Structures are given as C-alpha cells and as structure tokens.
Amino acid sequence: ENVRKLKFYRNVELGKLLLAKLIRKRTAQGAFDVLVELGVWDRHVDTALLRSGFPVRFLEEELGVAKDAEALEHDPDAILGLRKDLRKLKVYTIDSASTLDIDDGISVQVLNDVDGGSAGGSAGGEEVRYRYWIHIADVDRWAPRGSKLLEVAERRGTSLYLPTMTLCMFPENMSSHAMSLESWEDKCALSLGVELNADGTIIPSSIILSPSLVHVDYRLTYDQVDEMLDEGVGYTEEWQIGALLAAATKRREHRIHMGSTEGMVPFPIPRGMVTAEYNEESTKYDVSLKVETTHNSGSNMTAGGEEKG
Numbered sequence: 001e002n003v004r005k006l007k008f009y010r011n012v013e014l015g016k017l018l019l020a021k022l023i024r025k026r027t028a029q030g031a032f033d034v035l036v037e038l039g040v041w042d043r044h045v046d047t048a049l050l051r052s053g054f055p056v057r058f059l060e061e062e063l064g065v066a067k068d069a070e071a072l073e074h075d076p077d078a079i080l081g082l083r084k085d086l087r088k089l090k091v092y093t094i095d096s097a098s099t100l101d102i103d104d105g106i107s108v109q110v111l112n113d114v115d116g117g118s119a120g121g122s123a124g125g126e127e128v129r130y131r132y133w134i135h136i137a138d139v140d141r142w143a144p145r146g147s148k149l150l151e152v153a154e155r156r157g158t159s160l161y162l163p164t165m166t167l168c169m170f171p172e173n174m175s176s177h178a179m180s181l182e183s184w185e186d187k188c189a190l191s192l193g194v195e196l197n198a199d200g201t202i203i204p205s206s207i208i209l210s211p212s213l214v215h216v217d218y219r220l221t222y223d224q225v226d227e228m229l230d231e232g233v234g235y236t237e238e239w240q241i242g243a244l245l246a247a248a249t250k251r252r253e254h255r256i257h258m259g260s261t262e263g264m265v266p267f268p269i270p271r272g273m274v275t276a277e278y279n280e281e282s283t284k285y286d287v288s289l290k291v292e293t294t295h296n297s298g299s300n301m302t303a304g305g306e307e308k309g
Contacts, residue, residue, distance in 0.1 A: 044276075044285060046162065055156060058171050062152045066171035069142050069149045070178045075188070077141070077211040084208075086191055087215040090240055091135060093181050096273070097221045100176040101159070101168060105135040105216055108240045108247070109193070131193045131206065132247050135214050137179050138188040149174070163276040163287070183219045188212070196247055200254030 016026040024030040035041045049056065058066075077083040089107040111129040143149040153169040160167040168175040181187050191214065195206035218238075220228075225241060228234040234241035256263035276285045 044164070046164070049160075049162070054160065054167065056167060058152070063171055065148045065152055066174050069147070070173055072142075075141060076144075077138075077188075078213075082211050083188070084191065084210040084212045086133070086135075086189075086212045087186060089133060089214065090218075091133075091181075091214050091216045092218045092220055092241070092244075093183070093216055094220050094222060094225055097223075098275070100166075100172075100180065102181045102216075102219065103137040103179075105181050105189070105214065106244055107133045107135070107214075108243045109133060111195075129195065130243060130247070131195050131208075132244065133191055133193045135181065135189040135191045135212065137181050138190050138211060139179055140190075141188040141211075142174060142179055143170070163274045164285075181214070181216050183216045186213055186215050189214045196250060198250075200250035200252075 015031055019026045019030050019034065022034065024034060032041070032047070036043050036045075075083065086107075089109055091105040091107045093102050093105040095102055109131040111131055112126065143153060149170070152171070156167070156169045159169050159175070170179065181189065189212045191208070191210055191212035193206070193208040195203045197203060225234070228238055228241055229245065234245070252260075252262060270291045273290045274287065275290075276287050278284075279286050
C-alpha cells in the first residue's frame with residue numbers, strides 16, 4: 001500500500017536533505033545508488049514498475065482470501081445442473097513452455113462415428129460431423145462477482161509479464177493451479193462448441209455455450225504441435241490436432257473472404273519473448289530471447305528460435 005502511494009507523493013525535499021547529509025548527488029540516481037548500497041534494492045530493480053504503483057506482491061490478507069477460495073467447494077453451476085460434463089473429450093492446451101496460468105484448451109468431438117472416429121472419414125457417402133470445442137478457464141467459479149478474491153484481482157486489473165518476473169492478478173495457488181487448466185486433473189471451464197459448414201461459416205443452430213467440467217489430456221507447446229503435424233502424428237495417433245488445424249484453416253479462409261486483414265500478412269507475425277534469470281555464480285543476469293510464432297499452421301516456425309547471451 002505504501003509503494004502504491006509513492007506514485008502520487010511528490011515532496012522530495014526530505015530526500016534531498018538526506019542525500020546532502022550523506023554527501024551524495026541530490027538526484028534520482030544518487031538516491032538509487034544509496035538504496036542499492038543499503039540492500040533495499042537490487043541494482044537491477046525495475047524502478048518504472050515501482051513508480052507505476054502496481055502491487056509487486058500479495059498482502060498476507062490477500063493470500064488468506066485466495067487460500068479460502070481454493071478450499072471452497074460451493075459451485076452454483078453444478079448445483080443448478082448447468083455444468084456440463086465434458087471429461088470424455090480429449091482436451092489439448094497449447095502454450096509456451098514457460099506458461100503456468102493455462103487459460104484455454106481445445107478439442108474436437110465426433111458426432112457421427114462412421115469410421116471409428118478418425119479424421120476425414122466417410123461411409124456410404126456420409127461425411128464425419130465434428131463439433132469443435134474451445135474451453136476457457138472458469139475464473140467465475142472461484143472469483144464470482146462481489147467476492148473478496150475478485151477484489152484482489154481488481155486492485156491489479158491485469159497480469160504483467162516481465163523479463164524478470166510475472167505479476168499475476170491472482171495469487172499463484174489460484175492462477176497457476178486452481179484456475180489453470182492443468183493436465184490430468186478435472187477442471188472447471190466455460191466451453192463453447194460449434195459445427196462448421198464446408199465454407200468455414202458457423203452453423204448457428206449448433207452453438208453450445210455452457211459451464212463445464214473438463215479433463216486436460218495433453219499440455220503441448222507450439223513447437224511440439226508443429227513437430228506432430230510435420231511428422232504426421234497429428235493426422236494419425238493424434239488425428240484431433242489435424243482436424244482442428246483443418247477447421248482453423250477453413251475459418252481463416254472465411255474471414256479473409258469476408259474482408260479480414262489476415263490475408264494481407266502471408267505469415268504470422270513472430271513474437272519476441274525476453275527473459276532474464278539471475279545467475280548466482282556469476283552474480284549477473286542471463287538474458288535469453290526466444291522468437292515464437294503462434295498459429296503456425298504446421299510450418300514449424302519456432303524450432304531453433306532461441307538465443308542466449
């Protein structure tokens with residue numbers, strides 16, 4: 001709370017007097033050097049972050065609120081019979097390897113099993129019908145409107161992903177565990193299911209939106225998905241990956257046909273990710289840069305895209 005107030009506190013006269021007594025430059029750099037020498041700050045501290053007033057840690061009271069929320073078994077959607085059991089679906093999550101707060105997953109459901117459920121099959125002229133599912137972590141299950149946990153998140157408003165750390169809206173036990181769509185666990189989600197026409201348009205009558213219970217089977221990285229598609233695994237043992245790619249391609253072509261600017265960019269724009277980890281042996285930071293492209297369409301663009309220095 002005191003750090004947050006510093007953003008609006010502009011009276012620096014006392015600080016200048018103290019620096020003068022210490023025979024130091026009466027500048028921001030002089031104050032910074034003193035605080036580093038006293039061990040209050042590390043020389044690599046993010047002063048811009050501190051100046052912003054964004055909370056850099058959770059208060060004990062906030063951690064207690066999160067702990068109480070995690071232990072709460074009350075689920076209104078389940079009590080009212082609204083939470084749909086989708087644990088039979090094979091759910092994939094696709095994120096960066098470093099991602100801890102996994103907030104979405106995808107799956108495909110065969111509606112008319114004409115050839116054992118493999119992709120692209122048909123029998124007697126009947127094409128396999130698929131329903132494509134998107135599962136979003138159900139934050140409202142743990143932090144409903146008016147709850148103390150939601151107030152904790154509202155104080156921050158967003159999660160910050162910085163090279164040296166990640167500052168989440170929720171304490172770690174919630175953002176990286178209870179709310180996160182971790183593998184091999186039953187998780188609460190908000191699920192959207194749709195069917196597509198041949199031209200990539202959504203069939204309005206097929207839309208299903210419901211609170212759900214899912215079980216994530218595979219946590220994959222973008223690199224792993226590219227490799228599965230390149231090596232053919234995404235069309236055989238894990239044929240769902242290939243089916244989801246085909247659906248995504250149809251949807252993209254439809255959006256371009258309708259005037260989307262996606263068609264102006266031949267390849268996805270890569271995203272650079274900078275991380276800095278403190279090396280205790282060298283007492284320096286190891287900085288790494290990874291260039292990563294999401295939505296690769298099987299072109300394996302992320303392999304070997306990491307450099308360290």
